[in-house]
Structures are given as structure tokens and as C-alpha cells.
Amino acid sequence: MKITVLTLFPELFEPYITTSIIKKATLQSYVSIECINIRDFTLDKHQRVDDTPFGGGAGLVMKAQPIMDALDHVRTPDSHVIYLTPVASTYTQVKAKELSTHQHLILICGHYEGVDERVLSMVDDVISIGDYILTGGEVAAMVVMDSIIRLIPGVISSESIISESFEEHLLEYPQYTRPEEVRGMKVPAILLSGHHANIEQYRKEQSLLKTMKYRPDLLLKAKLNEKDRKFIQKHVNKVEK
Numbered sequence: 652m653k654i655t656v657l658t659l660f661p662e663l664f665e666p667y668i669t670t671s672i673i674k675k676a677t678l679q680s681y682v683s684i685e686c687i688n689i690r691d692f693t694l695d696k697h698q699r700v701d702d703t704p705f706g707g708g709a710g711l712v713m714k715a716q717p718i719m720d721a722l723d724h725v726r727t728p729d730s731h732v733i734y735l736t737p738v739a740s741t742y743t744q745v746k747a748k749e750l751s752t753h754q755h756l757i758l759i760c761g762h763y764e765g766v767d768e769r770v771l772s773m774v775d776d777v778i779s780i781g782d783y784i785l786t787g788g789e790v791a792a793m794v795v796m797d798s799i800i801r802l803i804p805g806v807i808s809s810e811s812i813i814s815e816s817f818e819e820h821l822l823e824y825p826q827y828t829r830p831e832e833v834r835g836m837k838v839p840a841i842l843l844s845g846h847h848a849n850i851e852q853y854r855k856e857q858s859l860l861k862t863m864k865y866r867p868d869l870l871l872k873a874k875l876n877e878k879d880r881k882f883i884q885k886h887v888n889k890v891e892k
């Protein structure tokens with residue numbers, strides 16, 4: 652997979668790309684990442700990328716021409732072009748999985764008051780990472796890149812991905828590691844029992860309890876069997892909010 656980021660601040664991506672799992676994924680050629688400076692595509696001598704909004708109002712709007720020309724420069728028939736913007740539906744793990752199947756993603760990062768609306772005529776997708784306003788799309792682009800790169804087969808173990816939160820619309824069960832006791836708090840005994848069926852059942856129940864507490868909305872989409880439903884009914888009034 653290739654990911655191209657169009658941004659006014661390519662330097663923001665350097666530490667992110669050269670650290671931890673993303674660094675490993677690029678070194679092992681699972682993904683190649685290029686950051687293109689939109690300012691390099693301006694045509695005026697001051698390299699101006701923004702201007703005041705038609706109709707008046709606060710702030711500055713990113714001009715269409717440099718972004719459109721940058722897109723022309725990097726786009727191929729395989730490209731899927733995404734604009735990061737709060738004016739979109741919210742990003743999910745389902746969307747991350749869908750995007751991880753593309754050969755080439757182009758992520759456009761806005762800044763200031765956003766981009767000239769006509770840029771959207773060249774875009775395949777719009778993504779918001781949540782109901783809040785960031786100063787620019789760079790952090791949102793990193794969120795999207797990170798969630799996609801770890802789904803590329805080989806980047807991390809497939810077993811890790813299968814048991815994660817949002818798989819089957821449930822949040823993940825609690826995890827523990829050595830030592831068995833920390834500040835008087837012991838690891839649940841069942842996890843030390845070596846009894847795999849009981850551990851699996853315990854984790855499923857913990858996963859249901861976490862989801863009931865923090866994201867009850869997900870339970871409507873989760874595939875629940877009769878045993879799960881009975882467990883939920885029994886505990887529904889006991890879960891602390």
C-alpha cells in the first residue's frame with residue numbers, strides 16, 4: 652500500500668513515520684508513505700495558500716488551485732482520495748478495514764477555516780475523526796493512517812487484530828501481565844488457571860460488561876447468543892455508569 656499526504660506541514664509526520672510499528676511497516680515495505688507540501692504547488696511569488704472567504708466571515712480558506720494541482724501530480728487510477736474534515740460521518744473500525752484494501756490512499760489535510768469547497772469535486776471520500784474541531788487535518792490523517800497500517804497483513808499479528816475492541820461490536824476484555832500482584836491488586840485467578848474454555852467464557856463476560864458500561868449502543872449491533880443475552884439481563888442493573 653502507498654499513502655500520500657497532502658499537507659502544509661510535512662515535517663509534522665517525520666517523527667510519526669520513523670517510530671515504532673509504522674517505522675517497521677515502512678522499512679519492511681508493507682507501506683510507503685510520502686508527504687507532499689501543498690505550498691510547493693502555488694503559482695504566485697509569495698506562495699500564498701489561503702485567502703479570505705467570499706461572502707465575508709472570520710478566518711482564511713485554503714485556495715483550491717494548489718491542492719488541485721498537487722492532487723493532479725500524485726493521483727493515479729488506483730488512488731482513493733480522502734479529505735479529512737469535521738463535515739463528514741465519523742470514522743470507525745469498519746471504515747478502517749475497508750480503506751486497508753486500497754492500493755493508494757491520498758489524504759488531504761485542511762487548515763485555517765478549511766478548503767475551498769470546489770476541491771471536494773476531486774475527492775472520493777470525506778472522513779471526520781470525531782465531533783470536535785482540530786486546528787488542521789494532520790493529526791486526523793495520522794489517526795487514519797495508523798488504524799489502516801496496522802491492519803495490513805503482516806504488520807502486526809493477525810491474532811491481535813481478531814480479539815480487539817469493535818470486533819463483533821464489543822469492547823475488549825481487560826488485559827493483565829506480570830507480576831500477578833500490583834499494589835495489593837491480584838490478577839483474576841481464572842486467568843492463571845490454564846483452563847482455556849473458562850478463560851474464554853470469562854473474557855466474553857468481561858467484554859459484555861465493559862460494553863454495557865461504556866458503549867451500550869454497540870450491543871444493538873453485536874451478535875449475541877442466548878447465553879450472552881441472559882448474562883446481560885442478569886447484570887443490566889449492576890453495571891456502574
Ligand SMILES: C[S@@+](CC[C@H](N)C(=O)[O-])C[C@H]1O[C@@H](n2cnc3c(N)ncnc32)[C@H](O)[C@@H]1O
Nearest residue numbers: 735736737761764765779780784785787788791
Ligand atoms: C479548524 S478546521 C476547519 C473547521 C471548519 N471551519 C468547520 O467548522 O467545519 C481546519 C482543518 O482541520 C481538519 N479537521 C478539523 N477537525 C477535524 C475532524 N474532527 N476530523 C477530521 N479533520 C478535521 C480539516 O482538515 C479542516 O479543514
